Amino acid sequence: MKRMETTCGYCGCGCGIYVNMADDGTMLGITPSYNHVVSKGKLCSKGWHGFAFVRDSRRLSNPLIKQEDGTFRETSWEEALEFAANGLKSAMTGGDNTDAIGVISSARCTNEENFLMAKLARAGLKTSSVDHCARL
Ligand code: SF4
Incomplete structure (x- = not known):
């Protein structure tokens, strides 16, 4: 079995988790990171059990x-x-693209990913039309 340390993406708490995988890469389950500064070995039920979507046949591949x-x-x-x-x-209009381009990020992304999306929108695409799925 292999395990990969990462961050739970279900909410903004950012709990530390391990994704446990079989040797062929099949996901087996989640366990908490006991030394993580935020979660200290604790997870809510979504963090522990909410990973069935990974193998859902409706996921885009x-x-x-x-x-x-x-x-x-x-x-x-x-x-x-x-x-x-x-x-x-x-x-792109050559100036402010706020009325032409909008960017929607996700509450399932990490804070760092959402920060990068906001930077891409504001600095790269010159738009301040930035939102995420929790408000839709
Ligand atoms: S384990 Fe629960 S509280 Fe922690 S980040 Fe995931 S959803 Fe949020």
């Missing part, structure tokens, strides 16, 4: 591009990223 007819087609990461970059470039 490849990037998709929406077609003109509203359907989606699978694509490569290279094409998906180029498609997204071109869309953002065409929406």
Whole structure:
């Protein structure tokens, strides 16, 4: 068995967890990090048990591009990223893009990931239209 130390992404507390995996990488469960500065070996029920989504068959496993007819087609990461970059470039006005581009992050991201998303939005995309899923 292998284990990887990381941060629970369910809420902003940021408890320290170990993801326990079989040798083939299959996720087996979660255990708390006993020395973590925030959680000190304690987790709520979501932290302990809320990982079934990892193996849910409805999870997206490849990037998709929406077609003109509203359907989606699978694509490569290279094409998906180029498609997204071109869309953002065409929406940029040359000045403040607050009315043209909005960014939605996630309450399941870490504080650091949300900080980076806000930096990308404000400094890179020049928009102050930044929000996350907890308000939607
Ligand atoms: S274990 Fe519970 S309290 Fe801790 S970060 Fe996860 S959801 Fe939040």
